[in-house]
Each structure stands twice: as structure tokens, then as C-alpha cells.
Amino acid sequence: MTQRHQRTIAVTSAGILNTPLIEIFLDATVCRAPLLLKPRTIDAVAGWGAKESGRRATKVARKLGVPALYLEDGFLRSIRPGKTAPGYSLVIDYEGIYYDSTRPSTLENLLNSDTLLLAGIEDPVERAKYLILNHHLSKYNHAPRLTATDLREHDSQRVLVVDQTAGDSSVEMGGADAHTFQQMLAAALNENPHATIYVKTHPEVSAKTKRGYLTNLVEDERTVVLRHPINPISLVTKMDRVYTVTSTMGFEALLAGRQVTCFGIPWYSGWGVTDDRQLCSRRSRSRSIDELFAAAYFHYTTYINPRNRKRGDIFDVISWLAEHSTSSDTHD
Incomplete structure (x- = not known):
């Protein structure tokens, strides 16, 4: 049996490198992007969304001839904000980032496509x-x-x-x-x-x-x-x-x-x-609220199960947040 190649993704900020669970989110070995890179050792370059690290990721990836990835916290992240509270959802965008309306994003392209977003779910x-x-x-x-x-x-x-x-x-x-x-x-x-x-x-x-x-x-x-x-x-x-x-x-x-x-x-x-x-003007389709929800929260977001810290799904995160949230019905 052929062993699966473990991807290596270079990141353009120390913040990403030190993000808890980042290698699980990206399903890759993560390293800091040095000034000089050997193209054969790097599969992609990642930065935070439209921030400076994201712009650097674009430049470095272009020089190496590999994809750039743009990261952002997911829509159901954690109990508290900040570095002390690990996030359990992450957006990985291959085109732009969802909050930047000046250019297409993976989410926008998905919503503009003919994809049946609710099929089977x-x-x-x-x-x-x-x-x-x-x-x-x-x-x-x-x-x-x-x-x-x-x-x-x-x-x-x-x-x-x-x-x-x-x-x-x-x-x-x-x-x-x-x-x-x-x-x-x-x-x-x-x-x-x-x-x-x-x-x-x-x-x-x-x-x-x-x-x-x-x-x-x-x-x-x-x-x-x-x-x-x-x-x-x-x-x-x-x-x-x-x-x-x-x-x-x-x-x-x-x-x-x-x-x-x-x-x-x-x-x-x-x-x-x-x-x-x-x-x-780029947004050319009509989509229902359920389709928007499915696109953003199901198709676009990657989740980690907070209990075992392995790849999970939205229900793993919902269950954990509901159990630990100060505003959940479980604490009424």
C-alpha cells in the first residue's frame, strides 16, 4: 500500500504557527515560511485572510508556484475570544476570504455555482x-x-x-x-x-x-x-x-x-x-437562508472535535459549546 504524502504548508506569521490544532485543521505539517524556500518541500503557503500575512502568503506562493491558502476563524469558534481559548472551527479559503467583497472567495464562488448545497444534508x-x-x-x-x-x-x-x-x-x-x-x-x-x-x-x-x-x-x-x-x-x-x-x-x-x-x-x-x-455585481444567484447556512457552516468550514482534538463536524462543536457556554440552555 502506498503511504499518503503528508503535505507541508508554510505559514507567514508566528501567530498561525502557534495556533492550537493548526496542523490538524490543515491536515499538514506546518512550518514558518523562511526567506528562501525550496519549491519541492512546500505544498502551499497560508496566511490570515486579507491581513498582511495573507498578502505575504500570496507573494510567497506565487514565487514558489504553489497555492495560497487564506485562513480565518470559523463562525462557531470557542467559548471566549483570544489566544487562551482554542478555536474549534476554521475557514480555509483558496480564492480570497469571505469578508472581502472586493474579490471572489471560495464561499462566494460556491454560492454562485450550480452546486445543490442542501443535497443529502x-x-x-x-x-x-x-x-x-x-x-x-x-x-x-x-x-x-x-x-x-x-x-x-x-x-x-x-x-x-x-x-x-x-x-x-x-x-x-x-x-x-x-x-x-x-x-x-x-x-x-x-x-x-x-x-x-x-x-x-x-x-x-x-x-x-x-x-x-x-x-x-x-x-x-x-x-x-x-x-x-x-x-x-x-x-x-x-x-x-x-x-x-x-x-x-x-x-x-x-x-x-x-x-x-x-x-x-x-x-x-x-x-x-x-x-x-x-x-x-458578481453575485448572480438567488439562495435561500438554508442554502447560505449550508454553504458557510457545512461546506466552507473545517471543524475539530473539542473532546478528542481530531477532525470532527459541526455537531461536535455545537455539542461542546452547548455544554460549556454561559448562555446555553444547559445552564438555565
């Missing part, structure tokens, strides 16, 4: 969606659930406006800037005259490690700013409508059955399920 997709909503699971899962005291008691309608961190690359690469957030807030107020507008700051802004685009917003009779950490699913399920620029909270709101308006170009806009204030 209709039941698992439905089950995964149910479990994510039931256990209130998100990328990070340390924030407490929304409480009754977070909301005004006599709202006739509730609209959520999602803030993001200033300088977030997904904002610029989603065709937006600081002015876009002001436009979004004004539209939410004008288009929903009888609603209370809830503005949710980003978790890193809540932790005072970064600033947001709407950080200095002053509350008034129609506007409430939620500055403390809140589990995203518990928040969107209490809203009638959600406005976002490029945040994945917008997609989580779609999963929860809410109407979503996008002022930027996130990966889930342009497929016929969102109210889009910007268009991406």
Missing part, C-alpha cells in the same frame, strides 16, 4: 440550525443572555442597529466606512418611526479594548445603547428588524427569521434574502 442543516438557535450559539459564547431589564417595557416595535469596531477590515472590505454607520442609524430611525432603536456595541468595545463607530452615541427617547456584553442570538430574537453593515450578527438574525438590512456587503448579502443598500 437537509436534515442535518435543519438540526444544526435548531441547535444553534436553541442553545444561543455564536462565534464566541461567553456573553450572558439578554435580560428583561435590558429592554424598555412598552416598546411597540424594536429595531437593532449593529455597531462594529473602528478599523475592522470587514467594514472597509465590505464597501463601508464611518459615514456608512451614520447613514444606517439615520435610516433605522426614519424607516421605523414607531420603533425603539437599540444600538449594540461590539464586544471588544464593551471590554474597552477598541472603539466603535457609534461609541459616542447619546441615548434619547427613541434610542437605547447596549454597551455591555449580550449573547447575540438572545438579542436578535427579541428584535423585529435588524440593521447591519457587515456583521455576522446580521446572518444570525436571518437564522432567527428576522428582516435584515445591510448597508455594507457582507458574505450573506446579494443572494435575495436581505434588504441590500449596496450591490455586488
